[in-house]
Amino acid sequence: MKVxxxxxxxxxxxxxxxxxxxxxxxxxxxxxxxxxxxxHYAKYGHKDFYIAxxxxxxxxxxxxxxxxxxxxxxxxxxxIHTMTGGRLKRVGKLIKDKTFxxxxxDGLSDVNLDKLIKFHKxxxxxVTLTAVRPPARFGALQIKGNIVSYFKEKSKIDENWINGGFxxxxxxxxxxxxxxxxxxxxxxxxxxxxxxxxxAYRHEGFWQCMDTKKDKDLLQKILKKKNFE
Numbered sequence: 001m002k003v004x005x006x007x008x009x010x011x012x013x014x015x016x017x018x019x020x021x022x023x024x025x026x027x028x029x030x031x032x033x034x035x036x037x038x039x040h041y042a043k044y045g046h047k048d049f050y051i052a053x054x055x056x057x058x059x060x061x062x063x064x065x066x067x068x069x070x071x072x073x074x075x076x077x078x079x080i081h082t083m084t085g086g087r088l089k090r091v092g093k094l095i096k097d098k099t100f101x102x103x104x105x106d107g108l109s110d111v112n113l114d115k116l117i118k119f120h121k122x123x124x125x126x127v128t129l130t131a132v133r134p135p136a137r138f139g140a141l142q143i144k145g146n147i148v149s150y151f152k153e154k155s156k157i158d159e160n161w162i163n164g165g166f167x168x169x170x171x172x173x174x175x176x177x178x179x180x181x182x183x184x185x186x187x188x189x190x191x192x193x194x195x196x197x198x199x200a201y202r203h204e205g206f207w208q209c210m211d212t213k214k215d216k217d218l219l220q221k222i223l224k225k226k227n228f229e
Contacts, residue, residue: 001048001117003041004091006184007034007105008054008078013211022056024105025063026210028219032063033210034105036223038071044113046101047071050094052078052087085182092174102167107209108219110226111166116201119146120168123199126192127173131200132164132207143200151193153185161200163189164207 011023018026024034038049053060053075061075076094078087088102099120101113111130120128123146131141131148141161142150153163163185176188192198206226210216 001046002050002095002097002100003038003046003048004050004052004088004095004100004102005034005037005105006052006084006087006102007060008052008057008080008082008087009084009106010055011106014213014216016213017216018055022054022059023210025056025059026216028108028210028216029223033108033219034060036108037103037105040108040110041101041113042071046113050074050076050091051105052076052091054078054080054082054087079180082180083183085177085184085186085188086180088184089174089177089179089182092171092177095171098171100169100171102169103165104209106211107165107207108223109164109166109203109207110205111164111201111203111207113166116166117168119201120199123147125199126170126197127189128168128199128201129189130164130166130203130207131161132203133160134162134164134207134209141200143202146199146201147196148193148198148200149196151185151189151198153189161202164203164209166203 007024011018025032064073076091078090140152141148176191208219210219
């Protein structure tokens with residue numbers, strides 16, 4: 001299954017690194033975080049990557065042009081100021097498959113992708129996201145059964161479960177992405193949640209994003225202990 005990775009943001013909250021590197025290229029124990037993410041997908045047999053580039057995309061291009069012949073890597077310029085939904089819309093035009101995978105270039109998890117995909121197929125919804133339980137400073141989901149009934153990114157209300165990325169999507173969802181200014185986590189996902197077309201796969205295991213230097217330092221410690229690939 002094809003894997004889309006959103007890797008074009010400015011990463012302003014971790015500017016100690018992003019003045020020089022795009023966020024997905026920040027090293028975690030000597031390896032860029034995006035490589036850790038890709039290795040996790042590859043472990044489950046998903047080695048066909050579409051990386052949506054933006055800020056300092058040339059750094060990512062230079063890195064992958066030298067390595068990783070074992071994977072099929074498509075590097076797509078999606079614009080410096082394009083929002084997450086706009087990036088997906090641009091990349092989505094290149095994907096012919098009915099179902100594909102999507103994640104962010106700044107979060108790691110040990111989510112079982114086989115089970116996630118099986119769950120998506122069983123529930124027959126347009127989108128399945130991986131719901132996780134991090135600290136309350138993140139956004140909120142309400143889940144009834146296996147369906148998301150409420151979605152609000154970075155809400156002040158702590159509903160316990162939040163969007164951890166690691167999506168499975170049907171291509172029909174792309175019709176909700178209007179243009180480069182579309183933010184995936186707002187109107188498009190709110191709309192499918194309202195239509196009861198957004199399923200949530202609950203993941204109780206490891207998940208950690210990298211928004212700040214503190215997060216990066218924590219990730220390094222976790223990965224050393226877990227020997228996580």
